[in-house]
Amino acid sequence: MKTIVGEKDRKIVPRWRSFRASFGSFKREQIEPPITVSNSLQSNIEDWNRERSLWTALDVVGGAIVENRLDLAVDALHQVRIDPQTPPAALAMIDEHEWNHSDEEQFDLSVERRSREEIRASRIRLAEYPYDAIEWIELARSFTTLGLLEKAERCISVALTLAPADVFVLRSSSRFFIQQDDPERAQWILTKTPRTLKDPWLLSSEIAAASVAGRESPLLKFARRLEQGDFRNEDLTELRAALATAELDSGSFHHGKKLLRRSLKGANENSLAQIQWMDHTRLGNIIDTSMAKPPNENEAAAWRSFFEGRWDDSAAKSLEWFKDQPFSLNAGIFCSYVLADLAGLPEKALGILAIALKANADNPRLKNNLAFSLIQINKLDKAAEVLNSILKDSDSAEYSTLEATAGLLAFRKGFPDQGRLLYLSAIDRFQREGVLDQAGRAATFLALEEVRSRTPESPTAVKRAHELTKNNARKDVAMKLEELREAAEVWIGDTAE
Numbered sequence: 460m461k462t463i464v465g466e467k468d469r470k471i472v473p474r475w476r477s478f479r480a481s482f483g484s485f486k487r488e489q490i491e492p493p494i495t496v497s498n499s500l501q502s503n504i505e506d507w508n509r510e511r512s513l514w515t516a517l518d519v520v521g522g523a524i525v526e527n528r529l530d531l532a533v534d535a536l537h538q539v540r541i542d543p544q545t546p547p548a549a550l551a552m553i554d555e556h557e558w559n560h561s562d563e564e565q566f567d568l569s570v571e572r573r574s575r576e577e578i579r580a581s582r583i584r585l586a587e588y589p590y591d592a593i594e595w596i597e598l599a600r601s602f603t604t605l606g607l608l609e610k611a612e613r614c615i616s617v618a619l620t621l622a623p624a625d626v627f628v629l630r631s632s633s634r635f636f637i638q639q640d641d642p643e644r645a646q647w648i649l650t651k652t653p654r655t656l657k658d659p660w661l662l663s664s665e666i667a668a669a670s671v672a673g674r675e676s677p678l679l680k681f682a683r684r685l686e687q688g689d690f691r692n693e694d695l696t697e698l699r700a701a702l703a704t705a706e707l708d709s710g711s712f713h714h715g716k717k718l719l720r721r722s723l724k725g726a727n728e729n730s731l732a733q734i735q736w737m738d739h740t741r742l743g744n745i746i747d748t749s750m751a752k753p754p755n756e757n758e759a760a761a762w763r764s765f766f767e768g769r770w771d772d773s774a775a776k777s778l779e780w781f782k783d784q785p786f787s788l789n790a791g792i793f794c795s796y797v798l799a800d801l802a803g804l805p806e807k808a809l810g811i812l813a814i815a816l817k818a819n820a821d822n823p824r825l826k827n828n829l830a831f832s833l834i835q836i837n838k839l840d841k842a843a844e845v846l847n848s849i850l851k852d853s854d855s856a857e858y859s860t861l862e863a864t865a866g867l868l869a870f871r872k873g874f875p876d877q878g879r880l881l882y883l884s885a886i887d888r889f890q891r892e893g894v895l896d897q898a899g900r901a902a903t904f905l906a907l908e909e910v911r912s913r914t915p916e917s918p919t920a921v922k923r924a925h926e927l928t929k930n931n932a933r934k935d936v937a938m939k940l941e942e943l944r945e946a947a948e949v950w951i952g953d954t955a956e
Contacts, residue, residue: 468789471700471733472637472667473630473660475600475784477577478593480533500526507535513542517549524552527569537754570604570785570814577601592622596631603635603786606817611635624654626661633664638786638818642672656681659690663697666705679705686718692725700730700737707741719746726751732759739766757783758790765797768934774802781811788822791815795828801935805835823849823857830864834871842868859888863901870908878908879916886927899928903939910946921947 500522516535523532599614636645646668669676703718757780764773799808833842866881882905889898906924
């Protein structure tokens with residue numbers, strides 16, 4: 460059974476992008492590293508920076524597509540997508556380029572090639588400017604994407620030594636240690652610098668790190684005071700979203716709702732995703748976010764399409780989210796889930812998982828999604844290898860999901876009795892743990908396999924699936940129930956003949 464991000468998993472942890480693609484409020488005195496592109500594309504970028512019109516944006520995007528460097532055309536691409544005068548042919552060309560470049564082998568190679576090019580460029584830069592803390596962070600990000608985590612951590616340590624109070628360095632370092640499943644260290648980096656008490660970007664990061672660590676931030680009172688201070692809305696949006704999350708987690712819905720609405724003012728894509736997530740999972744969709752259109756709103760758009768049952772749109776946006784954050788565990792889990800299970804593209808999911816597992820090599824949820832995707836393309840022996848490598852060491856919550864996927868594998872191998880026992884064990888475990896949503900999904904997957912295998916237990920399994928999902932309004936569950944209905948009708952029709 461496929462794993463998706465749980466309903467309480469989303470925290471407003473900092474995004475980790477290259478310095479060039481990050482917030483305009485982060486100042487850098489050092490010379491920017493050179494962009495290794497053609498003179499033509501460089502000229503188009505300079506024209507775009509002088510005159511931000513649709514036509515200069517189209518020139519940048521067209522050149523970036525030719526050179527496969529859309530990472531240098533983020534703002535221009537956003538302009539092209541939102542401008543009502545954009546020719547439909549241009550939008551079609553962009554969509555075709557992005558989708559075609561997501562095939563398993565090609566996508567994996569393109570990410571690895573880009574990361575290695577960035578490593579080479581960073582090393583050249585550091586040979587000339589060895590005290591450039593920003594460049595050490597850039598190098599750490601590239602190493603992290605490739606799963607070279609010890610090298611990445613050494614780069615982070617150098618950057619923190621060179622610039623212990625730099626906002627970009629601190630946020631990036633904190634994000635790295637969250638990535639490493641060490642939120643305590645991520646929080647410590649931020650609490651030990653006096654600047655955090657005066658900077659909304661750092662305070663929001665500290666609150667998020669504390670939340671990931673499962674504890675309340677000791678700086679909440681400073682954050683509440685700073686949220687009322689004389690800052691731009693753009694500088695306060697993530698702090699307000701982090702405070703809203705803390706309020707809602709503690710049961711204070713009135714204050715949490717007010718803070719989410721304030722966070723909408725000047726929202727960036729990270730805060731927008733958090734607002735939308737908390738509104739959907741905690742408040743029942745009462746906040747109108749339709750007017751917020753920040754650049755790179757890929758995660759928010761992916762979840763919005765998911766909640767509305769638009770699987771192809773969700774797949775496309777989740778792919779863009781993952782391209783932006785290829786080391787992100789949540790992006791890898793979500794994107795692979797939507798591609799393999801909802802959009803019917805397990806081969807593309809395998810491409811995502813090949814990259815995500817570089818930076819998250821031992822994560823059981825990613826490996827579960829890998830096994831599921833392999834089952835979907837009938838690589839059953841390989842799926843069995845993946846499952847056997849992780850079933851022994853997983854905690855109870857992950858074990859239930861892995862057990863359900865093992866049940867699916869047994870059915871596909873032609874052992875329905877074994878598959879049924881595994882599914883029923885997983886369903887029972889989910890119910891005892893109070894994870895009723897997952898119990899219902901597992902029951903639906905079991906019913907599908909029973910019906911497709913035409914076993915005598917099919918009627919009981921179908922009844923169980925409907926009983927355990929009767930209070931579940933999620934669109935992905937509704938889709939699986941519709942698949943179950945259609946499979947049952949085919950069986951009945953064949954029997955009648």
